[in-house]
Every structure is written in structure tokens, then in C-alpha cells.
Amino acid sequence: MNPNFHVVDFLVFGLYALIIIGVGLWVSRTKKGHKKTAEDYFLAGKALPWWAIGSSLIAANISAEQFIGMSGSGFAGGLAIAAYEFMAALALIIVGKFFLPIFIKQGIYTIPEFVEKRFSTNLKTILAVFWIALFIFVNLTSVLFLGGKALDVIIGNGDGSMVLPAIICLALVAAAYSLYGGLSAVAWTDVIQVALLVIGGLITTIIALHYVTPDGGIINGISHIADVAGDKFDMVLSRDNKEYNNLPGIYVIIGGIWVANLYYWGFNQYIIQRTLAAKSLKEAQRGIAFAAFLKMLIPFIVVIPGIVAWVMYSEGTFGSKEAFEIAGSTSLNNDNAYPWLISTFVPIGLKGLVLAALAAAIVSSLASMLNSTSTIFTMDIYKPYVNKNASQTKLVNVGRLTAGISLIIAVLFAPLLGNIDQMFQYIQEYTGIVSPGILAVFLMGLFWKKATNKAAIWGILASIPVALFFKLFPTEMPFMDQMFYTCIITIAIIFMVSLTSNPNDDDTKAIHLTSDMFKTDKVFNICAYIICILIAVIYAALW
Numbered sequence: 020m021n022p023n024f025h026v027v028d029f030l031v032f033g034l035y036a037l038i039i040i041g042v043g044l045w046v047s048r049t050k051k052g053h054k055k056t057a058e059d060y061f062l063a064g065k066a067l068p069w070w071a072i073g074s075s076l077i078a079a080n081i082s083a084e085q086f087i088g089m090s091g092s093g094f095a096g097g098l099a100i101a102a103y104e105f106m107a108a109l110a111l112i113i114v115g116k117f118f119l120p121i122f123i124k125q126g127i128y129t130i131p132e133f134v135e136k137r138f139s140t141n142l143k144t145i146l147a148v149f150w151i152a153l154f155i156f157v158n159l160t161s162v163l164f165l166g167g168k169a170l171d172v173i174i175g176n177g178d179g180s181m182v183l184p185a186i187i188c189l190a191l192v193a194a195a196y197s198l199y200g201g202l203s204a205v206a207w208t209d210v211i212q213v214a215l216l217v218i219g220g221l222i223t224t225i226i227a228l229h230y231v232t233p234d235g236g237i238i239n240g241i242s243h244i245a246d247v248a249g250d251k252f253d254m255v256l257s258r259d260n261k262e263y264n265n266l267p268g269i270y271v272i273i274g275g276i277w278v279a280n281l282y283y284w285g286f287n288q289y290i291i292q293r294t295l296a297a298k299s300l301k302e303a304q305r306g307i308a309f310a311a312f313l314k315m316l317i318p319f320i321v322v323i324p325g326i327v328a329w330v331m332y333s334e335g336t337f338g339s340k341e342a343f344e345i346a347g348s349t350s351l352n353n354d355n356a357y358p359w360l361i362s363t364f365v366p367i368g369l370k371g372l373v374l375a376a377l378a379a380a381i382v383s384s385l386a387s388m389l390n391s392t393s394t395i396f397t398m399d400i401y402k403p404y405v406n407k408n409a410s411q412t413k414l415v416n417v418g419r420l421t422a423g424i425s426l427i428i429a430v431l432f433a434p435l436l437g438n439i440d441q442m443f444q445y446i447q448e449y450t451g452i453v454s455p456g457i458l459a460v461f462l463m464g465l466f467w468k469k470a471t472n473k474a475a476i477w478g479i480l481a482s483i484p485v486a487l488f489f490k491l492f493p494t495e496m497p498f499m500d501q502m503f504y505t506c507i508i509t510i511a512i513i514f515m516v517s518l519t520s521n522p523n524d525d526d527t528k529a530i531h532l533t534s535d536m537f538k539t540d541k542v543f544n545i546c547a548y549i550i551c552i553l554i555a556v557i558y559a560a561l562w
Contacts, residue, residue: 024174024362024370031371034194034236035215035378042211043204056411060201060418061128061394062296072205072306075293075387076111077313078209081216084383085321086377087165088446090357093325094332096262097251098561101318102271103280105554108311110280112547115307118285120180120536121465123300131399134343137528138472140403145479147399149453150288151425154392158289159429161387161446163189164436166381172358173374177357183434189381190430196417197386203387212379213313220320221375222369223360226302227327230364244330251326254561267497272558275451275499278506284460289391308546315553321357328356332423385426392425393418450500456482459509467517468529470475474516482509 049055054210058064067075092100127133131150135143163329167186175181196204224467227403228240255271256263267274284290359375365373397418409417456479463470463478485508489501517526 025367027368028371028374031368032375032378035375039208039211039379039382040192040195043200043208046207047200047204054412055201055415057128057398057414057418059203060415061390061398062292063202063206065296066298067293067296067302067306068208069302069309071210071479072293072297072303073309073313074213075206075209076162076290076306076310078213078380078383079289079293079387080314080384081213081317081380082162082165085317085359086216086220086380087169089321090325090328091355092265093251093322094329094356096260096266097248097253097326098318098322099254099256099262099266099271101322102254102276104314104317104382105557106272106276107280107284108314108550109554110277110284110312111307112550113281114285114291114552115304116537116539116547118295118465119303119307120300121530121532122291122295123297123303124536127295128398129395130286130291131395133320135399135465137530138460138475140359142472142476143399144481145476146457147395150395151392151400153450153453154289154388155425155428156160156432157446157450158388159392159425160433160436162381162384162388163289163429163433165390166378167433168357169377170198170374172355173362173370173377184434186430189378189385190426192378193382193385193389194423194426195282197389199423201415201418202292202390204297205390206293208386209383210367211216212383215379216376217313217316217320219373219379222376223357223365223373224320224323224327226364226369227324227360231327231330244326247330247334251329252561254558264497267499267557270497270500270503275497275506278455278502279451279499282458286457288395289387292387292391292394304539304543305546308543308550311546314474315550324360325356328360336495364547384534389422389426393421401479448498451498452486453483454488454511455502455506459506459513463510463513463517465530466532467514468525468531469517469521470513471517471521472528473520474513477516478509478513481512485509
């Protein structure tokens with residue numbers, strides 16, 4: 020056990036777990052005589068208000084890959100990694116205005132269900148199987164592994180002995196309320212989780228800035244890291260920067276990052292599912308705008324601590340070089356930066372609160388992924404192929420069983436991930452093999468009436484070898500550029516196959532769009548303008 024982690028911290032952390040499980044079970048209760056339906060379990064009864072939607076979107080998104088992985092990338096490359104967050108805020112606005120009205124009008128449960136309505140059952144099934152595999156073997160396993168690794172450093176001795184027990188503990192907490200309560204339990208507990216992760220993140224940032232200079236003080240800390248690590252605050256990296264291949268300069272703003280963000284925020288089931296559960300389109304759009312503002316905060320509570328850790332390590336501040344190595348980073352493993360700061364500098368009592376915030380980020384994402392995995396399997400595979408006449412109760416029970424099995428598989432596979440230098444970049448890079456093709460199919464399906472099912476299938480199948488060609492071809496092309504070119508080529512394939520198979524007429528399943536569909540209220544529009552101005556100011560100041 021880590022001597023820096025006190026019994027008081029264990030009590031605080033335990034209290035957090037009990038509150039989350041208790042609240043999750045309480046909001047999941049049903050009225051006497053009412054049986055939980057599929058809509059109740061998978062879409063929270065379509066009753067979520069904007070503030071719950073926005074909170075849940077961020078809680079589902081912010082996990083170990085941000086707190087641990089993005090902080091590690093901040094340690095390695097600096098603030099430029101925050102492009103993912105700032106561009107995500109813009110992507111959310113685009114999704115809210117142009118994608119969401121179409122999805123909600125279709126009345127869908129899942130993204131694969133939309134694929135069936137626009138293209139075909141065959142394509143829906145292909146994508147449903149793909150997403151289930153992605154959620155289990157990439158998303159769930161990586162979140163569990165990073166979470167276990169973080170707890171091993173904070174609570175244990177950083178030698179890896181507590182990784183598996185920590186993984187099991189995190190999985191049990193997520194399962195305790197999400198398997199029973201469904202999306203209602205996940206979304207309403209996320210309101211608590213997102214408040215906790217923001218507070219905990221701010222505490223870590225403030226304490227780290229205070230200790231980075233012997234004089235103490237937050238202002239002194241900011242001034243010190245700006246002097247020592249000025250190049251770490253460049254938002255646009257030059258070609259001679261060692262992190263350029265991960266964050267390729269201006270192309271981060273105008274290139275492949277849009278493929279990653281539009282795919283993630285627009286067509287990722289465990290994200291978009293919250294908006295499908297809204298009371299109305301207006302509530303969903305306001306929730307997305309709220310999430311965009313929260314997204315703007317994330318770099319300051321996640322990336323800045325990574326930069327502080329780099330300054331401490333490089334200077335050997337307060338013996339931190341040795342402490343960092345004790346924390347399991349003898350080979351400069353960047354993903355130990357955030358846990359090391361918590362373990363070394365956060366005081367007793369607050370350490371338990373900060374760990375609870377980190378656990379909140381992990382558990383909320385696990386719960387979201389589990390619910391979405393079970394939703395896709397139940398509604399897109401079990402119901403149409405196994406039991407078309409399944410009762411509502413049967414669908415809910417199948418959803419719970421699916422989530423439980425998915426979690427068990429992820430727990431078994433998570434420890435096999437081993438040591439990866441920058442987990443956040445790793446996840447982005449390998450998800451980027453498949454996301455460009457999916458984004459291309461959806462964009463063409465949404466906004467081009469001539470796109471055919473045959474073209475969509477050709478596009479999705481061709482996108483994988485195209486992406487692998489760019490990845491394996493012996494060039495120095497950054498993976499973001501690979502994603503961008505793969506998406507463009509896939510769009511071209513869909514365009515050519517569609518014109519070849521159906522040159523004159525619109526596809527019979529084409530979506531008929533009207534200008535009224537994309538009208539947004541004054542609140543959403545004002546929020547969108549503010550987000551755009553803030554991002555412009557940040558990039559102008561830190562170019």
C-alpha cells in the first residue's frame with residue numbers, strides 16, 4: 020500500500036462509491052405495478068432535461084483516457100493535445116444543429132437502427148457487430164486498464180500488483196447500478212459524477228501549480244511553467260517538434276481531427292444515446308451546448324497537470340524525479356504523470372476526494388459503454404434475429420445480461436494491454452482505422468440523396484484496406500492525415516458507385532431534408548457564437 024494514502028482517503032472514496040450506487044438504484048426504481056420497458060431501460064423513458072444530457076455527455080466522454088492518457092500526452096507534447104477538446108466543442112455544435120434533428124425525427128434507439136432505415140438491414144448488422152466489438156475490446160478494456168493503472172500508482176506502490184484488483188473494483192461499482200437501472204441510472208448519476216470530476220480536477224491542477232515552484236502560489240506556478248516550458252503551450256506544433264506526427268500542426272485544426280470528432284460525437288452510440296433520450300429536440304440541443312462549454316474546461320484540469328509534472332520531473336523539484344521513478348515511470352511512461360501528482364502532492368482527505376473524481380470519470384464511462392453495448396445487441400441483433408416477438412421485460416433482461424457478459428470479457432482482456440507510452444494517442448490512432456469509413460457513410464447517407472446501399476457497403480469495406488495502406492505504407496504521414504485522406508477516398512468511392520448503380524434518381528430510402536429541420540432557438544445560437552469566439556481567442560493567443 021502507498022503510505023501517502025491514508026485511511027481517511029479510503030473512507031472518502033468508499034463514501035463516494037456508496038452514494039453513486041445508492042443514487043443509481045434510487046432513480047432506477049419503478050412505480051408500483053409498472054414494469055420497466057425497453058424505452059425506460061435504454062432511453063431513460065425519453066425524459067432527460069438539458070442539464071442532465073450535457074452532464075451525462077461529458078461524464079461518458081471524460082474517462083481514464085483523458086485524465087490519465089491526455090494528461091500523459093500533455094506531459095509528452097504539451098497543450099497542443101487540447102485540440103481534441105476545443106475542436107470537440109465545435110463538433111458538438113455541428114452535431115446539435117445538423118445531425119441531431121434528423122436522428123430524433125427518425126425516432127431511433129440506436130445508430131445502427133438509423134443505418135437500417137437509410138440503407139439496409141445487412142449494413143446495419145455489419146456495423147452493429149463492429150460497434151459491439153469496438154466497445155468491448157477497445158473502449159471498455161482501455162478504460163479499465165488505465166483506471167487500474169492509475170489506482171495502482173495512487174493507492175498501491177506502482178509496481179502493477181494492484182492493477183487487476185483495481186480493475187475488478189471499478190467494474191463492480193459500474194455494474195452495481197448500471198446493469199439494473201439502465202440509462203436512467205447512468206444519466207442521473209452522471210450529474211453527480213461530472214460535478215465531482217470537475218471539482219477533483221481543479222483541486223489537482225491548483226495544488227500542482229502551487230507546488231511547481233518553491234515560492235508556492237498559483238500565480239507563481241503559472242508564471243514558472245510558462246517560463247520553463249513555454250514551448251509546451253504552443254497550440255500548433257512545428258514540423259521539428261517530436262510530437263508532430265501525433266499532432267500535425269495546422270492540420271490538427273483543419274484536417275483529420277474533424278474525422279475523429281464528428282465520428283465520435285455524431286455517430287458513437289454511447290455518446291449520442293443521451294440526446295436520443297431527451298424530452299425534446301430543444302432540450303437535446305441545449306444539452307449539447309452545455310456539454311460544449313464543459314468540454315472547454317477539460318484541458319485546464321487534465322492537460323495542465325501533465326505539463327506541471329513534466330516541469331517537476333525535468334527540474335527534479337522536491338526530489339520529484341526520484342518520486343516519479345518510484346511511481347513506476349523509470350522509462351518515462353507519460354501516463355503515470357497524473358496519478359503521480361495525486362499520490363505525491365494532494366493532502367490527506369482531499370486525496371480521497373480527487374481519487375473519487377478520477378473514479379467517477381472511469382465508472383461513468385464504463386456504465387455508458389455497457390448500456391450502449393447492451394442497447395445495440397438487444398435492439399439490433401437479439402430482437403430482429405433471435406426473438407422478434409420478445410416482450411418488454413425480456414428485452415430489458417437481455418440487455419442486463421449482455422452488459423454483464425461484456426463487462427466480464429473486458430475485465431479479462433484489460434490486463435493484456437500492457438505498457439503503452441501514450442494510451443490516449445494509441446486509442447485515437449487505432450480507432451482512426453475504422454472511423455473515417457463510418458463517417459463517410461453517414462455523411463453521404465444524411466446529406467446526399469443519391470447515396471445507395473451498395474455504395475455504402477463498398478465504401479465501408481474499402482475504407483479498412485485504404486486506412487491500413489496509409490498506416491503500413493513506409494512514409495512519415497501523421498495518423499490524422501491518414502484519417503482525413505481515408506475519409507475523402509471513401510466518400511469518392513461511395514459517390515462513384517452510387518452514380519454507377521443509380522445515376523439519375525434519388526435513392527428510395529433517401530432522407531428528405533427541409534430548412535425548418537435545422538432551425539435552432541436563440542439560446543443554442545448564442546452558445547454557439549460564444550464557443551466559436553472563445554476558441555478563436557485561445558488559438559490566437561497560443562498559436
